Amino acid sequence: MLFTLPDDNTLYDALLARDPSYEGRAFVGVRSTGIFCRLTCPARKPLRENCEFFDSTTACAAAGYRPCKRCHPIGTSAAADPVIARLLDALDTDPDRKWAETDIAAMGLDTSTVRRLFRRHFGMTFIQMARQRRLRIATGTIARGGKVIEAQLDAGYDSPTAFRKSFAAMLGVAPSDMQTESNLKVDFIDTPLGPMIAIADDNALRMLEFPDRKALATNLKRLAKTASLSFGRTAIADQTETELCEYFAGTRAQFTVPLAADYGTSFQRSVWTALRDIPAGHTVSYGALADTINNPTAVRAVAAANGANQIALIIPCHRVIGADGTLTGYAGGLWRKQRLIEIETQYQ
Template identity: 55%
Template sequence: MLFKRPTHDTLYTALVNRDAAYDGFAYVCVTSTRIFCRFTCTARKPKPENCVFEETMAACMEAGFRPCKRCRPMLAYGAPDPLVKGLLEALEADPVRRWSEDDIVALGHDPSTVRRSFKKRFGMSFLEIARLRRAGQAAQTLSRGEPVIDAQLDAGYESGSGFRQAITQLFGAAPADLKGRSLLKADWIETPIGPMMAIADEHALHLLEFADRPALPNEIRRLQTLNGQAVTLGRNAVIEQIAAELSDYFHGAPAPFQTRLAGHGTAFERAVWQALRQIPVGVTRSYSGLAADIDRPTAVRAVARANGANQIAIVIACHRVIGADGSLTGYGGGLWRKQWLLEHERRMVERANEKHAANG
């Protein structure tokens, strides 16, 4: 079912009531103060005529509103919703369960609220995640070379035809074709500016993107086509490593990322991406400056395209490229995230310099 956007009056009522169900689903932009807030903000509520509701923080910032210092919407975004956290824990406890809306109701949740919360956070509903998780279990069984019927029963499918259809739709191959094949693992990593999806094999990281990036589904399909591998939900050592390194990064540690990256892209794109990785923390480059770094000063547009084709966010630091006039330029994760990352790195360097001066 498609979700219909609530009316202005409905959203305003939710704002006045500090309704947590709408927290993260939409944000209020206050025209009289030029700030935007979460629905649960404790600040005095504005008049309805001074409220504009936007669905994303990016839209708020692009419209010229700045984040509220009281409810700090940009920092709060990464905190897991208790509803989301509880359902994900239930899913992990029983990954082969065939979840339905009746199960969600039995746990005391409203299905539309659950759907809205998961769609906002991960770009897919809880039931879609559960279906992927169940099919992922089956794909892992098949990749070990075990019989198709065992994978079917492990995944909780009574119908062989239904199982074949589900596996083929999700992984682009029939169950029998997955037997003994290696799989790419995919999992979400929580960050202060929203969850990221990491996809890796047992040796290298193939993708790291913010989960709400519109281009993410196409990137995953392209990755599957290029690698000839199916993608299943789950973690491996590579994802554990990048999750730990991202945690250090967001806690202010300036250590370089060490996770091995898969060798995607053309030779030119790889040269651009390597140059991006060499930009120091706290430093920015223009597209023309980046072109000069790789000895291709006339290839500014090609450098910009390669920058946009990067699918390893933060690690390959395309957020450190800005306009020649110092302005923020496009960023797949949203300009507000680019601004947040640059400010975070500025503070990171500032603290490192203060510590060095104190020890010197």
């Protein structure tokens, strides 16, 4: 049911014909140039022996290929997949719906292949994505002063226990612990890589993370011990959202939003400062980053500081890769790290 790559000879014929039926579903890596393209790329066609075919841009990048600057293959595969488009449209049409795998099967889709497809493109299943959408609805109810039971019902949860567990798993605190008013505001910011949780006061951004980061709940719980949290926006969060939109649109390579400077050790802060000095579109190794802070033997400590960063994208820990050029761990998921590196090629 879901698309499976045909043999390489068929794909090469499609490449020569610039067949649009493979748009977003198949990509070609050209060994002689190190570039990967859409099959409809207008560039001169490579020899058959120089071609390697892939089913995703992530697979191309993992094999060491760079995106073509003529056909711009980044971002096409998910949008072009009819199964993804159908399910995302269904989710947008009825965001309150409590989705189950039986609903996916009722649409004539194979549940196991849908799980794999969404994990490959988004790092989460469709069911998890729908659950996050419902929890966001719940945060809006609480932000408006609604009761926890109202938030639970708005999110489509029948069980109060299940709702509290899901809420706490995402935010690290129980819904009843969220204050109706405080200086530290929590809100969501939508990005092409999924929603991000932004926490800011009137002076600085204190946290910017993807909700599916494993350490998010722990970090939020730690932050909640120092100050009460409430849902809402500050001017800092508004500035963060504006700059993120500009970044993904290709019009902003550097962020100017003020960041909180009162967390982390002095060593960690030196690493985070060095990270912000890496230009968009460039990557460095952990060893090179250690050299930058004049501490060449602290490679492991640098890696640990990189992982402790809780202001994603703006402090660009995604720009650090392995010494051999391979991707290494990223709290937001390796698929996001690869997408960010690909996105930033426009700033080179």
